[in-house]
Amino acid sequence: MSLTLVIGSKRYSSWSLRPWLALKMTATPFREVEIALRQPDTKARILEWSPSGKVPLLMDGAVKVWDSLAICEYLAERFPEAGLWPEAQGARAVARAACAEMHSGFMPLRRDCPMDVCIETPMAEIPEEVAADFARIDTLWQDCRQSFGADGPFLFGRFSIADAMFAPVATRCLTYRLPLSTVGLAYRDAVLALPAMQEWVKAAGR
Numbered sequence: 001m002s003l004t005l006v007i008g009s010k011r012y013s014s015w016s017l018r019p020w021l022a023l024k025m026t027a028t029p030f031r032e033v034e035i036a037l038r039q040p041d042t043k044a045r046i047l048e049w050s051p052s053g054k055v056p057l058l059m060d061g062a063v064k065v066w067d068s069l070a071i072c073e074y075l076a077e078r079f080p081e082a083g084l085w086p087e088a089q090g091a092r093a094v095a096r097a098a099c100a101e102m103h104s105g106f107m108p109l110r111r112d113c114p115m116d117v118c119i120e121t122p123m124a125e126i127p128e129e130v131a132a133d134f135a136r137i138d139t140l141w142q143d144c145r146q147s148f149g150a151d152g153p154f155l156f157g158r159f160s161i162a163d164a165m166f167a168p169v170a171t172r173c174l175t176y177r178l179p180l181s182t183v184g185l186a187y188r189d190a191v192l193a194l195p196a197m198q199e200w201v202k203a204a205g206r
């Protein structure tokens with residue numbers, strides 16, 4: 001087994017957290033290379049590994065996979081026993097739709113509430129566009145929990161890639177004290193309580 005995951009600073013790199021968490025949940029040992037973001041040499045250091053000039057990037061022998069969602073998909077195929085996608089076809093399709101929505105959307109939330117797992121800074125006034133993104137995410141979380149979540153505390157019951165994709169939103173809820181429904185709050189806490197999440201936050205310097 002020669003897996004290397006290249007990530008950005010644990011404090012800030014939301015895209016890195018996603019496949020890192022998915023990989024942790026497979027319980028597979030891997031080498032981690034952390035590149036400090038926001039430094040003069042960040043781009044050059046990332047380009048030593050990643051053709052896109054972005055992290056995360058997974059190396060599995062000669063195979064290089066860049067982009068968080070593509071890495072998660074690769075892990076699901078590479079470690080089928082980890083059950084990283086829900087088993088039922090309908091649930092799996094919804095999980096993929098939720099991941100795609102996260103991966104391609106919520107620009108105001110990303111812009112105005114960047115991930116920083118080392119601080120807590122409640123937002124005095126939540127910008128309208130951020131509130132709209134957040135309301136949509138809370139609704140999505142509630143729908144998934146209600147329709148598919150009977151077998152555990154996560155969106156599709158057992159942990160899945162959908163939880164990895166939304167993990168950085170869970171941290172932002174805490175950082176910025178974004179308001180959530182009761183179901184959304186319980187889900188946020190389930191994600192933050194994962195031992196792997198706590199390991200990430202601790203390593204980030206919190």
Ligand SMILES: N[C@@H](CCC(=O)N[C@@H](CS)C(=O)NCC(=O)O)C(=O)O
Pocket residue numbers: 008012013014015016037042043046053054055056066067068069
């Ligand atoms: N769509 C990409 C986004 C990757 C991305 O934007 N990564 C940021 C760190 S979170 C990065 O590499 N920033 C470094 C830079 O742009 O110089 C993914 O899903 O992996």
